[in-house]
Amino acid sequence: MKKILFGMLIIVVLGLTACGKEEQLDVTNMSLSVEEALETFHSTYSNVKLSAIEVTEERSKLVYEIDGFDDTKEYTVQVSEENEVDHKKEEARENDEQYQELVLTDYITAEDALSRAAQVSETKDLIPTSWSLDTENGTVVYSINFEDAKKEVEVTLDAQTGEELFVELDD
Incomplete structure (x- = not known):
């Protein structure tokens, strides 16, 4: 009986441990392009100026x-x-609030930003999990987040x- 209870306890602990380790989603594998997403945005709200774009995880997607x-x-x-x-x-x-229109042709592409950020030594062996294009203190920037189970790094370009x-x- 003790062996069965101990075995069940091990299974529960391993199951809970596995639940805590979610697989990181790599934004470089995003199948929908920025252009396609923007078309959907502008078909939803026409004649609207773009102010920010972000790719992030929501409900494991x-x-x-x-x-x-x-x-x-x-x-x-x-x-x-x-x-x-x-x-x-x-x-x-x-x-x-100050609103600044983003004109994508004025900036490097998201793919280029991800590639450049991945060359930063602190991101070695980390997965890019989100990125954004936004205005910070009057400057348009890409912020790219990289992480693994132990470490998180944000690169701003x-x-x-x-x-x-x-x-x-952020360790």
Whole structure:
């Protein structure tokens, strides 16, 4: 009887341990292109200026979260890898917030940003798990997150030049 209980205890502990180790999703394997996701965003909200793009994990799947604005509102659309709108939201613009339109042709591509960030020594052997293109302190930047079970690194690049601005480590 003790052997059976001990065996069951081992199975439960191993099962719980396995549940805590989720496999990291690699954003370089995203099957939907930025252009396709943007088409879905603009077909959902036409005549809206782009303000941010992010690829991140949501419910164990990669998704695009795209933000935009017009004269009176700000908009968010979450687009799945299947190119479907998972969530959309619109709300009134905040008077005190600065909005900057992103013009993608002015910046390096997301693929180039991911490639450059992967060359940073602190990201060696880590998986790129999310990236964003956004405005920070008046500068348009790519922020790329890399991680494994023990370490997380965020690399920030100037979106126009691809120059590395800073690297943040979180052990």
